[in-house]
Amino acid sequence: MNRNLLEETYDVVVVGAGHAGCEAALACARLGLETIIFTVSVDSIALMPCNPNIGGSSKGHLVREIDALGGQMGINIDKTFIQSKMLNKSKGPAVHSLRAQADKADYSMEMRRTLQETDHLTIRQAEVSEIVTSWDEGQDDAEGESFPHITGVRTSSGALYHCKAVILCTGTYLNARCLTGEMITPTGPNGLMAATHLTDSLKKHGVEMYRFKTGTPARVDKNSLDFSKMEEQKGDERIVPFSFTTNPEDVQIDQVSCWLTYTNEKTHEIIRGNLDRSPIYAGIIEGTGPRYCPSIEDKVVKFADKDRHQIFIEPEGIHTNEMYVGGMSSSLPEDVQHEMYRTLPGLENVKIVRNAYAIEYDCINPNQLYATLEFKKIKGLFSGGQFNGSSGYEEAACQGLVAGINASMQILGREPLVLDRSEAYIGVLIDDLVTKENREPYRMMTSRAEYRLLLRQDNADLRLSKKGYEIGLISKERYDWVCKKEELIKQEIERVAKVHIGANKEVQALLQSFGSISLNTGVTLTELIRRPELDYEKLEPIDKNRPELPCDVREQVNINIKYDGYISRQIKQVESFKRLEKKKIPEGFNYDEVPSLRLEARQKLKIYNPTSIGQASRISGVSPADISVLLVYMEAQH
Amino acid sequence: MKTDTIAAIATAMTNAGIGIVRISGDEAVPIADRIFQGKGTKKLAECETHTIHYGHIHDGEEVVDEVMVLLMRGPRSYTREDTIEIDCHGGIYVTKRILETVIKYGARPAEPGEFTKRAFLNGRIDLSQAESVIDLIHAKNDFALKNSIKQLSGSVSGKVKGLRGEVLHEIAFIESALDDPEHISLDGYPQKLSVIVDKIIKEIEKLLASSDNGRILKEGISTVIVGKPNAGKSSLLNTLVGEERAIVTDIAGTTRDVLEEQINLDGIILNVTDTAGIRETDDVVEKIGVDKAKKYLKDADLIVYVVDSSTKLDENDYEIMKLLEGRQSVILRNKSDLETVTTEEEIRDAVGENCDNCRILSVSAREQIGMEEFSRTIREMFFSGDITVNDEVYITNIRHKTALQEALSGLHLVEQSIADQMPEDFYSIDLMHVYEELGSIVGEAVGDDLVNEIFSKFCMGK
Known part of the structure; x- marks a missing residue:
């Protein structure tokens, strides 16, 4: 008997409605493409299954960049945060980083509302079990190997969705299993259904899979805590929004506090005494975990010399009694968790609401992707987020956005968006993923960005809004303002350089009040701004003809003058970096025909298939000599 | 496209008669003008392209060498950039000294193959040249790599x-x-x-x-000749150098200072130090020499220990043998033309544990007997990697x-x-x-x- 299976047609299918999936779907729909987003549960859209924060060191940069390109994360958190802090404020502007505590339920609901209200976007609860491809119009590479292209997906119910592009954002759901001591359940985060079929379909298409692991701490009942034994951690007095479109006055809200407590020798003793019951130490977990986010067991074992570790107790929202125990993720059994959490000051009588657990899941080796986040060997298949071997909401969101943009650009027949390492943290993140060996969930860090002095969170709009406008995700109005802002900054820097400050009484008094050495002769205002103890704002009283300027313009003027020496050194580095980045390697380049390329380099280049000489030079195992050989050979081919 | 200016020695690093230092980049001519003093008053910047100029390279007050300078403006040069070639008198020291001066005044040392890379980037190399150039770059890099690894010991x-x-x-x-x-x-x-x-x-x-x-600017295996007074160290050195440098007499302790010579032994460069015989001494002048010898011994890559086979081993010999422990050494039973008093077995027994698989050869420095075998032994030690070049060389x-x-x-x-x-x-x-x-x-x-x-x-x- 013939079953009448459902069949529908869209431009783009997005699989997964986490932080990557939401950005991907919004980008496609906003660019006018008919888009359907699949989730195993519509109640879990933009779920935050781990920490209740958006942003943080370097992650805050990513959120700003997402915003400057026309993504949603910044706007969404500005509407749903309950505490906000600018981290590293005492350090240089390059490492200032915004971090907000989210009301998790609100965050999720607000994102769902945005998705629902977006034209051309359909939300569907179903498990996608197969990707469907065709070889008919597959492309051939130089070796005559042909690639299939995407034609649709099939769900576990058998329904077929035809489309031109698929974006996989399956997060931690693929073949997921959660571990709490001896208790192992085959579920995704928060007990949600795992997706068990898609991995097989991908493997059939030759996709190489990895198995990664991550973990989360327990959630505890606020009413069982004694906050008098902890240190209160308040938010900033003046709150800075994430989104460049949010009016700063709209985010000056009443904030909730976080709380700081510490582990102690007793805690560590309990952990050490039960290591044999930890799935990681007992060898039950196969996946590779992230080093930057170690479980408390790991911290106690690897940093045995530390007699205490900081633990942050953070609210999960306004309307819930749950608190997140930051710093104590664990996969120890329930009874050990119960005992160990109770050793912390303020948690003596703690009641656990949800256990801590470790989660294992399937993801891909991201080396199989181009920097556009399209699979090299399956045309029209894109992916983003934890599925690509990264970790973190912000890392996921920015990949989702880039994958969404590039799937759209491909369908619309336009140029793809590839950000390089000198343009954005997003560029660094994606280049690292697709070019370097990655054997653990990848987290963004400021130390990964070699040109971070230029990639500040304060200038993300100046760096990226033009690209966002060209793509079609940034309005003309916003674009015009960025151009105007650029002009204002330039004019003011030029004006300040010409302002001559004489050694008069008023000046000396002002200098003295900031502990700055008095003047012997006249200097320019620029020179004074560069003094460590002074800045653009402090010198306002002696700058008689200063124009009225918006505060973000003044900030840029100050940073650019104050750190000019460092910034111009970095610009120089970027110039030499760009030289090799601009040398493109033609598609289908045959490395076997290049004489005297070392075997290791030849193999690596064939696997990674880099798009530029610059990217080739970052592949481990490719030496500068190999690069010279390539350059010369490529010229000969012309 | 603006590029920085690079410089390198374009000739092989031997003591050949001529050395060429090549500079390429936007600053090549100004840099040359800073260090080159021609016969006339004209600066190179004012001269025609593709001209040759005679003069001197100066590093501040110091005259480094007498040279010929070739001026080639881009794009009519190998790299298509402004290029200067400085032809000097050659020799490792002078050529390096000129390169150092060029770098001091604004150039950057070129990476291996970088001139070729620039030639390519600037569209200079055509199809027919490409393949041979690739091989060339590779050969150069292999050499550079081997060299730097060799230099990286210790x-x-x-x-x-x-x-x-x-x-x-x-x-x-x-x-x-x-x-x-x-x-x-x-x-x-x-x-x-x-x-x-x-x-x-x-x-x-x-x-x-x-x-x-200055000492370490000479590349080569740092070699020290030791032996008790009048064992024939200076004779050996003279034989190796081929001219009379050390004062050779039959009186023990004639060599009052430490002599240094650079010797090319079938293509392997030895920086040889002849020491005063090691023995307890009250003579002040000689004492300085002995102290120095012990110091040189410590830094040496190779020790040549000369034993007088016509006399019995004495306290001095035993002292020296202690110093051989853990070192690469060759023991020469010198004076094979005279009657043998000390045999190879006696030496081997005396050296004992201080020198596992030590190489003992019989020679006569004065009659130049056994020198070929000596030279072959050193070559074997060098190519087997037993002796490496002095750490400081790098x-x-x-x-x-x-x-x-x-x-x-x-x-x-x-x-x-x-x-x-x-x-x-x-x-x-x-x-x-x-x-x-x-x-x-x-x-x-x-x-x-x-x-x-x-x-x-x-x-x-x-």
């Missing part, structure tokens, strides 16, 4: 690696505090870093100072020296940033530069070192 590279490790540790600490400010604090850190940076600066200055020492590599200087200036920038009370994240930018420069000496790229160090040394995260 304590100096160990020292650079050690310093590099220290720098990395500090960067990792700063970075982990930036990534996780709520767990790791930088309070009071600038003061601590300042002390560490100061220490590293001193170490690098020491390394650089050693490179300015600092003579100009690229290494420049890298050290770059590292040093990076450290000074860190000091400046600390003094200026700049925020801590600025320190790590310059420290990273120092780390990269030191890495280029030991041949290690940055890769994922930093991230690994952060995770292994500092406890991070939620």
Whole structure:
């Protein structure tokens, strides 16, 4: 008997409605493409299954960049945060980083509302079990190997969705299993259904899979805590929004506090005494975990010399009694968790609401992707987020956005968006993923960005809004303002350089009040701004003809003058970096025909298939000599 | 496209009759003008392209060498950039000295194959040339690689690696505090870093100072000849050099100073030091010589121990044998033309454990008997890798020296940033530069070192 299976047609299918999936779907729909987003549960859209924060060191940069390109994360958190802090404020502007505590339920609901209200976007609860491809119009590479292209997906119910592009954002759901001591359940985060079929379909298409692991701490009942034994951690007095479109006055809200407590020798003793019951130490977990986010067991074992570790107790929202125990993720059994959490000051009588657990899941080796986040060997298949071997909401969101943009650009027949390492943290993140060996969930860090002095969170709009406008995700109005802002900054820097400050009484008094050495002769205002103890704002009283300027313009003027020496050194580095980045390697380049390329380099280049000489030079195992050989050979081919 | 200016020695590094230093880039002509004093008053900048000029290279007051300078303006040059070639009198020392001067006045040492790379980038190389050039670049790199590995034995590279490790540790600490400010604090850190940076600066200055020492500018195997007085050390040296340099008499203790000679032994360069015979002495003049000898012995790559086979082994011989422990050495039973008193077996027994598989040859320095076998033995030791080139040699590599200087200036920038009370994240930018420069000496790229160090040394995260 013939079953009448459902069949529908869209431009783009997005699989997964986490932080990557939401950005991907919004980008496609906003660019006018008919888009359907699949989730195993519509109640879990933009779920935050781990920490209740958006942003943080370097992650805050990513959120700003997402915003400057026309993504949603910044706007969404500005509407749903309950505490906000600018981290590293005492350090240089390059490492200032915004971090907000989210009301998790609100965050999720607000994102769902945005998705629902977006034209051309359909939300569907179903498990996608197969990707469907065709070889008919597959492309051939130089070796005559042909690639299939995407034609649709099939769900576990058998329904077929035809489309031109698929974006996989399956997060931690693929073949997921959660571990709490001896208790192992085959579920995704928060007990949600795992997706068990898609991995097989991908493997059939030759996709190489990895198995990664991550973990989360327990959630505890606020009413069982004694906050008098902890240190209160308040938010900033003046709150800075994430989104460049949010009016700063709209985010000056009443904030909730976080709380700081510490582990102690007793805690560590309990952990050490039960290591044999930890799935990681007992060898039950196969996946590779992230080093930057170690479980408390790991911290106690690897940093045995530390007699205490900081633990942050953070609210999960306004309307819930749950608190997140930051710093104590664990996969120890329930009874050990119960005992160990109770050793912390303020948690003596703690009641656990949800256990801590470790989660294992399937993801891909991201080396199989181009920097556009399209699979090299399956045309029209894109992916983003934890599925690509990264970790973190912000890392996921920015990949989702880039994958969404590039799937759209491909369908619309336009140029793809590839950000390089000198343009954005997003560029660094994606280049690292697709070019370097990655054997653990990848987290963004400021130390990964070699040109971070230029990639500040304060200038993300100046760096990226033009690209966002060209793509079609940034309005003309916003674009015009960025151009105007650029002009204002330039004019003011030029004006300040010409302002001559004489050694008069008023000046000396002002200098003295900031502990700055008095003047012997006249200097320019620029020179004074560069003094460590002074800045653009402090010198306002002696700058008689200063124009009225918006505060973000003044900030840029100050940073650019104050750190000019460092910034111009970095610009120089970027110039030499760009030289090799601009040398493109033609598609289908045959490395076997290049004489005297070392075997290791030849193999690596064939696997990674880099798009530029610059990217080739970052592949481990490719030496500068190999690069010279390539350059010369490529010229000969012309 | 604006490029920086590069320089390199274009001829093989031998003591050939002529050496060529090539400079290419926008600044090539101005740099040459800073150091070249021609016969006329005209600056090179004012001269026609493709002309040759006679004159001298100056480093400040000092005249380095008499040279011919070739001026070729781009695009009519190999690299299509402005190019200067300085033809000098050759020899390793002078050619290097000129390259150093060029670099001091604004050029940067070229990477292997970089001239060719530029020629290509500027569209100079055509199809037919391409393949042979690829091979050439590769050959050059293989050679450079082998060389740098050979030069990287021993304590100096160990020292650079050690310093590099220290720098990395500090960067990792700063970075982990930036990534996780709520767990790791930088309070009071600038003061601590300042002390560490100061220490590293001193170490690098020491390394650089050693490179300015003229002695080590000679490339070769540092060899010391030892033996008791009148064993025939000076005769051996004279035979090897081929002319009478040391005073040779039959009176013990004639060689009052330490003599140094560079000897080419079938293509292998030995820097030979002849020492005064090692023995207890009251003679003041000779005492200095003996002390020096012991010092040279310590730094030598190869020890040639000369035994007088026509006399019995004595206290002096036993003293010397102790010094051979753990060293690469060749023992020569000299005076084979005279009656044998001490046999090979006696020496082998006496040396005992101090010299496993030691090589004992019978020669007569005066009659030039057995010298071919001596030379063959040294060659075998060299090619089997038993003898390696003096550690200090590597600092003579100009690229290494420049890298050290770059590292040093990076450290000074860190000091400046600390003094200026700049925020801590600025320190790590310059420290990273120092780390990269030191890495280029030991041949290690940055890769994922930093991230690994952060995770292994500092406890991070939620």
